[in-house]
Amino acid sequence: MKNYNFDKILNRRGTNSVKYDLLKERFGKEDIMSMWVADMDFACPDFITQAISKRLQHPIFGYSIRPESFFKSVVNWMKERHQWDVKTSEISFSPGVVPGLFLALKAFSKPGDKIIVQQPVYFPFFTTVSENDRQLVSNNLIEKDDYYTMDFENLEKQIDEKCKMIFVSNPHNPVGRAWKKDELHKLVDICKRHNVLIISDEIHSDLILKPNKHIPLASISDDAAAITLTLMAASKTFNIAGLSTSIVISKNPILLKKYNEAMDATHLMQGNIFGTVATEAAYTHGAKFVDNLMSYISENIDYVEEFIFKNLPKIEFKRPEATYLLWLNMKAYNLSDKKLMDFFVNEAGIAVNSGKTFGSSGSRYVRLNAALPKSELIMSMNKLKAAIDKI
Template sequence: MGSYDFNQNIDRKSTASVKWEMVKQVFGEEDVLPMWVADMDFLPPREVVEAIKNRVDHGIYGYTFVRQEAGEAVAGWQKKRHGWDIDPSWIVYSPGVVPTIALAIQAYTEPGDKVMLQSPVYTPFFDMAKVNGRTVVNSQLKLIGDTYEIDFEDFEQQLKDGVKLFLLCNPHNPGGRVWREEELIKIGDLCLQYGCLILADEIHSDLVFKPNKHIPIASIKEEYKKIVLTGIAPSKTFNIAGLQSSAVVIPDKELRRKFTEQQKMQGFFSLNVFGITAMEAAYLHGEPWLEELLVYLKENTGEAVSFIKAELPDIKPVVPEATYLLWLDCRQTGWSDEEIKERLLKKGKLGLNLGTGYGPGGEGFVRMNLACPREILREGLNRLKISFT
């Protein structure tokens, strides 16, 4: 038994929780068990909560800057967890990785320029490119067995046609892949060759299951520092997304200047005081909590995969190497996406993400959030069974 109780079932209603209180708006049904949006139903590390309480107790919440200690905490975490030596001066702060994606698109491309992604992928990759008037280029991933692979022939062809910015999702959401060093080198070398910048969304990098290992692409070769910016955050790792604090690691001085200039144009100057406090505390003191969390999440994943294979043979789980998200291939059921949605909501009363939201290759899939107490997990799995039988 560990030091943290992840089985504790905490009522999150009346806290303005997107996951639990927007069920009616999102699914059109009130009595749906929400296992969709990527946040966890666990308390964050005690040290994070205490740090926030101490800051609240001070009582004055005036204009705040991000202290040097926070940058050192970010750098120290990257070194310890991922073996990446970063200079704190490379760090720029942002309310979140999605705002970072938008800022990068605005800072490094012009309307009409091509922005490449690899579907099925995190929905805001598409959204941020489209709302900023850029052309979305898709190099779709290939599902080989239950593992996603990169089609490097297509990837290079797209780059040849003039892509300005590539959005890399590592670890991959929703597929759960942790890209290997040789794959990242191919990506980096091709982007160098064709003059394409890389924004690496590495928000799930701390949620990797052994023996898999996350490798920041910017850490592999010195030359990559000229073309890579990396979005990281404590939000997914420590379940503090509502505090809206993230960091962008931009080693290249000119790229960093362009990014911060774009921030100034939007009137952004600093994170909020509680986001700063939580980020620093999480990276300094959160590791023991994270180690226990990873064990719990791996057990949840194992139980979910075993249940689905035993009870729902037509559903094929893509077993994740990282993240607490389970990507389920429902194509063998023969049902359309609309039928899958109808069954989940009307029969099972279960709220999952439909795969169509993740672009081409997502048809016939659903995404299930497993970061919840085991009692909720088992209820969700039973509802999944009811939905599809």
């Protein structure tokens, strides 16, 4: 089995990277560690760079199609990794998962309609709604001892005939839940009874920490399949987000047709030659890489868990079930969100995401990206401890 070298430190500064080359603009400082944006500091695996290099051998990069082999790789990946039977005819495209949320919004709702999100959640979930003349309904997650669950009672109370859709993050960014079957069944039951479509963003579906499992929402029942459009991508898992390629799946041909019409109307269906090639390579050869990656990330998370337990007990932290994103409850320090960010950036020297950007229920949390070489992670934890010791 090939082992990948996740310990290698790669300098990403000067590569037009959002995570590094926007530090000054976003945080006012460049010489800090970067643990914010959700991409990894690990090299993309060789089978992907080789596939891209092979395509580069031909010097014309004209309009291109997604070949049968692309769809086959998606079908096989869903079957092997997620035990989900999907057919080529059930797969479409989006130039990104967030554009997919937007296209779904265009396809299945009209101005004034209500869309439900469950905060704290990845912020484009609610900006996509509020910036496009729809009404945002937030059914906040319930938090107990830093473990989050869906508030089914409140969901049912809030739904009215104007609610057309719910955006679900499965697994959930930033709280790291990999939703369980019984939770998904309850959600589907409510949505079906109230004619609410489910847009299930499953971009983190391959970043699962043992012993948890990703359950594709649409796979749990015929009812779920009938009301769900699923958005997935190889982008997070294989560090290819800059190639702007993701996939859209629905078992309901009417939903898929409407989605495709919205995409055709915006001419976004063309895609990116290298994104097609990279995604196919990822889904064809990626299984071992993902297993190796997730063991490494799991050890990184073990390290943070132990470090916090021993050295920073006022930080409340629950190990995520999925993703490499750590959701740290900093309430015990009694700092405002602004002061908390100022502390991380200027005292600890670490760029993180402010929890508040994920909705007001994320106030006084921070999101920390743990997909980086262990030596760098250790450095960041020591910097955090040194800064906290001075408070």
